[in-house]
Amino acid sequence: MKDLKTTYLGLSIKNPIVVGSSGLASTIGGIKKLANAGAAAIVLKSVFEEEIKAEAEQTVGQQLGMDENNLEFYDYYDYQVKNEVLENYVSLIREAKEAVDIPIIASINCSSYSEWVSFANKIEDAGADAIELNIFKLPFGINDEASEIEKVYFDIVRKVKERLSIPVGIKLAPYFTNLGNVINRLSHSGVSGLILFNRFTSVDYDIENDQVITGKVYSGADDYANTLRWVSISSNLAGCDIVASGGIHDYRTLVKMLLAGAASAEVVSAIYKEGPEVIGAMLKELEAWMERRNVNSINEFKGRLCQGKATNPEVFERVQFMRYFSGHKH
Ligand SMILES: Cc1cc2nc3c(=O)[nH]c(=O)nc-3n(C[C@H](O)[C@H](O)[C@H](O)COP(=O)(O)O)c2cc1C
Structure with a gap:
């Protein structure tokens, strides 16, 4: 038996596979299946800042036949509907905590600190072990400076940290001009983990x-x-x-992320494609690899090939194919 224990947002977890936020964890049935399959922790489906707003507007509009004459009711109903969306989410956290004995992480998709921050305490009170914030604002504003966009991330962290005592993780997109700087500063801003990276829906x-x-x-x-x-x-x-996230479909990629220094990894698409059983299969093969490579615990090899320890650290900074093309015979 190998020791697969590691951490996720500073929480101790029994193995490195965390189920990332998605519809996989939007019902208690789904959550139980993932836990039974061996997941070390589960991030719930996100509550969306816009979803809360949109649902409020639509439901209120339908209920009231919205026009200018009854706009004064809007604030009241707006508040009610937002509460209902959140109450459902809070119930999901409570029920999940009763149903399984692994950490349950709440998730909020947001692009500002205004709308949802007041909900964070309810999430903590419901028993969530941690909260993951998926922050992103598409930078299409031609007058927006990069520094203003980055500031939003730090403002959100500060506001949420003021209110919560559970660990806070930030799930980032890779789209920053100075990604290294942003990752480094955020990692020292009081958060317990950074999840690299989010995957976006795309247009075709x-x-x-x-x-x-x-x-x-x-x-x-x-x-x-x-x-x-x-x-x-x-x-x-x-x-x-x-925390590594993105394209982890088998034990090989999981091992690579751990060698690179990830504390743990979030997996989503592989579970959608192959079912929750893929978690157990990856863990079994991880143990077999550890046996083959003569290591007994994750800590023994975690970070062994991170840039700081690599014998050829410049490889990580090379992005253009200069050598490949210059030496290539056509
Ligand atoms: C169908 C689907 C739904 C997702 N829903 C969410 C979500 O609600 N919140 C979130 O933060 N990420 C969501 N994601 C992104 C995943 O959590 C994850 O970051 C991304 O898919 C990369 O991991 P993967 O390559 O293992 O899929 C979703 C991804 C998929 C495929």
Whole structure:
């Protein structure tokens, strides 16, 4: 038996596989299946800042036949509906905590600190072991300065940390001009973990029917390179747990993330594609690899190949194919 214990947002967990936020964990049935399959922790489906707003507007509009004459009721109903959305989420946390004995992490998708921060205490009171904030604002404002956009992240962390005592994790997108700087500063801002990276829904075109359609929903087994690079670069210097997310479909990629210095890994697409059993299969193969490579615990090899310890650290900073093309015979 190998020791697979590690950490996620500073919490002690029994193995490195955490189920990332998605519809997989939106019902108690789903949560139990994931726990039975061996997941070390589960991040619940996110509550969306916009979802809360949109649902409020739609329901209120329908209920009141919204027009200018009854706008004065809006604030009251707005508040009620928001509460209902949150109450359902709070119930899910409570029931999940009763149903399984692994950490349950709440998740909020947000792009500002205004709308939802007052809900954070309810999430903590309901028994969530930690909270993951998926922060992103598409930077399409042509007058927005990068520093203003970055400031939002730090403002959110400060406001949430003021209110909560449970660990706070930030799930980041890779789209910053100075990603290394942002990761480093956020990792020392009082958060307990950074999740690198989020995956976005994408837009595509159906060229036979001139339709705008949704792009590929799930990651593939080759989609891990950017995560690996940044986990490797940041894990050695970070002031909190670095959690890998994106394209982890088998034990090999899981091992790579741990070698790069990830404390743990979030998995989503592989579970959608192959079912919760993939968790047990990955753990079994991880143990077999540890046996083969003669290591007994995750701590023994975690970070062994991070940039700071690599014999060829410049590889992590090389992005262009200069050598490949200059030496390539056509
Ligand atoms: C169907 C689906 C739903 C998702 N829903 C959420 C969500 O509600 N909140 C969130 O933070 N991330 C969500 N994600 C992103 C995942 O948590 C994860 O970060 C991303 O898929 C990368 O991991 P993967 O390559 O293992 O899928 C979702 C992903 C998928 C595929």
